[in-house]
Each structure stands twice: as structure tokens, then as C-alpha cells.
Amino acid sequence: MAETKPIVLQTEALTKNFGALQVTRSVSLKLPHGCRHALIGPNGAGKTTLINLITGQLKPDSGRIILDGNDITDAPVAARVRKGLTRTFQINTLFPDLTPLEAVTLAVCERQKVTGQFWRGLSAQQEAIDEAYDILEKLKLGDVATRTTRTLAYGRQRLLEIALALATRPKVLLLDEPAAGVPKDESQMLFSVISSLPEDMSILFIEHDMDIVFRFASRIVVLVAGGLLVEDTPDAVRSDERVREVYLGQAHHG
């Protein structure tokens, strides 16, 4: 079972306040090696905030974040990425005037620490280019590799979000609503791409569509009002009274 696998990423009593509002309440979370966890919860539960805290876009008021046994609570965003903790964004955060090939090559070059080399032509970085192309190919972006990002269809841009993250060779990948805004049939396709990612990569994804969550997650983390409500297998979460209440309560109001 998952319990026996080593823990790659761990948060300890992570807390964050925006003024008087407590957006993250003492969240302690463990991601084992190679996991496929879903992070769910009603709107405003603090899911994106939690990801921002883990990846360093926000600083927690208290608590610790541990990656591979190292405390990274105070590390800058880029340093965390270099240690293997990468995220994608709910709203496309791409390089509009670069081509996918250029963008992913850039991410590979950053990982290889060759972006300081201003005296060497880009086409000399053959390994980086080949690797970038392979990533794009794997994500079905090979045929649009040399088109300007801003001209790509929205679904393709969502895939490029993931391609950029993969270029950093993450050990832990946090996907913030990878299928946000994508039509349902396409989002199934997107998640089949995600589920085919290497097994040793630990993945936590936020997703609203419960069909997808139950289909692709091995465990589900439920966040409510900034606090951890349940963390369990899909079957257990499905039959959990408290979860039901939260979602049904929502449905009644909505």
C-alpha cells in the first residue's frame, strides 16, 4: 500500500492568514513516492493557496515544508524547482511570443544551467533541443512545436503548461486545475496524458470534475475552509458523510 512508500513531500501544520481571514489552517499533508493524489474542495477552500505555499509563491505564517528530508520552507521558488518541486498554473502562464519548442528548450537549458552562456549559439545546445522536442512529442505538441504560443488552441496551451513543468524533471508535480476551461471530452484526453507520466513522479492535482477525480486519483485530499477535512482512498471519500455534507450543502446553495 501507499503507506509503505517513502514520503517525498511533507507539510507540517502549514498556516497562512490574509489579514483576519485564515486561508490555510494547520495543513499537514504527506505525498508518498509515485503518488497520484487529487486535491478537492469547494470554491474558496484554499486549494490554490496551498499550492502557492508549497511551491513558494506565498510564504506561510507558520509551519514547515519538507522535500526529500530537507526543510525548504524558506527557499525561493526557483530553488525549489531545481530541487524537483514544480507546479503548473490554473490560468495559462506561458511565453506568448515564444514557440513551444523555444519555451521548453528554455526550461531544459535552465535545468542544465547553461542559460548564462551568452557566447554559445542556441543551436549548439543540441541535447536540450532534442529533449525539449521529445517532451513536446510525448504531449502531442510535436506538430505545433514551431508555432507561436499565442496562436495555439487553448487545449494545446494547457498541454504546454504541463510540458514546461516536465522540462524541469520534477520529482513532485503539482497541477493546479490542469483541465480548467477545457471541454469535457478534451479534459479526459488531458488526464490520460497525465496518467501516463512516469510512475516515479509524485503528482498532486486539483480538479473539480468528480468523474475525473475518481478515475485518476489513487487517494483524495479534501480541503474545506482552509483546513484538511479528509485524506483517504476514493471509495472511502465517496462514502464519507462529512464530504457529502460539504458538497451537498454547496449544491443546495448553488
Place this chain on the structure above:
Amino acid sequence: MTDTTFTQATARGWLRSQSRWSPFEIIFWLALLLPFFLFPTYLPLASQIAIAALFALSVDLILGYAGIITLGHAMFFGLGAYCAALLGKAGWGEPISGLLLSGLFAGIIGFIASFIIVRVQHLALLMITLGLGLLTQELANALTWLTGGTDGLRIPRTWPIFNYFRFDLWGYTGYGYTLAVLFICFLLSRRIVNSSFGLALRGVRENIKRMPAIGSAYQSHQQKIYAISAAMAGMAGALLAQTTSTVTLEVLSFNRSADVVVMLILGGTGRLYGAIVGAIIFLIARDQLAGVNPQYWYFWIGLLLMVVVLFMPKGILGFVSRLAGRRD
């Protein structure tokens, strides 16, 4: 969906094609030799253009490629000019070493300034660069014993280049020298923007928020290009001092900082050639318009600037390349 088969080789080939020399570029550089034969009376103006183009090129590297906006780059132009002038006054009139030393000096100051520059963005960045420029100008104004204050400095004639080409009254050597330096700095800039470093700079310009999320400590990229740009601006200033044998406080003025941005916007940012085309248009327009009416020529520059910004958002070169249907 097309069934063109893409492969790694296609990808590599495409990237290589992005940095290939086009025939237009070769024609462009050959055309810059024309003043020697067609307009020998305008050679001093041609030198001024080459110097302004080099200065604009230095600004394009930070503004057009790294997204660092500036209203104070004359600071480095002026530092280079005074450095070359003081070397000349001290009795060292050898042009090339003087040029390199001036560039080095401006580059070092640029590197020091870059620690502040990378901490701010947008309006704050404009104000910081503007402030640094004003500080430098007033400092030069106050240090009369060193800079000559408002009187400026007169420099003994620069020694012949390679101990052979004398700086003549007609400006043959002057234009040859400034054009050669412009060309070499252009080759260097071209290499920089076509490297993995140049790609990272474009990443910073395109989306600074994404850069840390792909593991980039992008501030060090910005610092590096800022220092390179400052060195290049310093060399442009040194060229002015060496070819005109005078330096005044005007080299550090806000006007010069603003004019260079105007040239770049006219020509088009982020394409290197925009800097050169912008300098040509700006200085020829000034020369011609000042001949018609020496007082109000800025009126026409203002009008031209508005027309370009409204109807050619990517500058004159961007407009031309769109007409020619090339990828932008």
C-alpha cells in the same frame, strides 16, 4: 491537422534557421558604406548616426530583449564619454584601448547599478533609472575640477587608429571607425540574443512570473545583460568623445536618455536592426528639419513618434517585416 512529419531534426533545423543571416542583412550593412562614396560631405553626420545607433543598440538589449525599461541610459553613455576624454587629457590618445577601457568602466558601474535595477519593475524602474541618470549628471556638474562642469572638456586630437589612420577633418576615419565599432558590437549582440542566454532574456520579457516556476534565477540574467548594455553605451559615449574631441554635460542629459528610447521605438524594439534604423531616421530628420526651422523640429519628431506608435506598434521595421509577410 497536417501530416508533415516533425522530427528532432526538424526542430533543430528550425532553431538554426532563426539565427541565419538573410540577404537583406548583408545588403543593409553594405548600404551603410554608401556615405563614403555618395555623401562625403555628410560623413560627420554619418558618424553621429553610427554612435547613436550603437547607443540605441545597447538600450535594445535591455528594453527589447530583457524587458528592462529605462529613462536614464545616458548615464552610461556619459560615463564612457568622460572616461575617454579624461584618458585623452591625461595624455593617452590611443583610440582602441581608450574605447575598451571606457566600456569596461561603464560596464562596472552598470553592474553595480544592476543590483538596484533588478529589484524593481514598471514605473518604479523608470523612476530609478531616471533618478540614477539625474544623480550622475549633477555629480558631473559639481565635480568641476574633473569634468570641466558646464564648460565641458576639450581633448587633444585622438591618435591615429593602428598608428596609421589619422582622424581627418572630413570624417573619413571617424565614420570608418564608428561604423566598424558598431558592426562589431552588432555581431556581439546578435550572438547574445541568439544564445540560450538570449532565449532566457526573451523569457523574462515574455513572462517574468513564469521564470522562477521553470527554475530560473532570472535576476542574474538581468544583471548580466544590464552590465553588457552599460558597457556598450559607454563605448558609444567614448566614440563621441574620441571623434569630436569635446565632451559636455549634455552627454549625461535626460534628453539623450529620452531620445535614444524614441529612436528605438521608431525603429522597433527587440530586433537589433530597429536601433540602427531608428537612429538613422531620427538623426536625418533632425538634420533636415533643423535646417528648415531650428526651433521647432521636435514638433515633427513628436508627430512621427505618435504616428508610428499608433499605426505601427512594432516600429517601422516591424511594419516593414509584416508587409513582407515574415514571421514576427
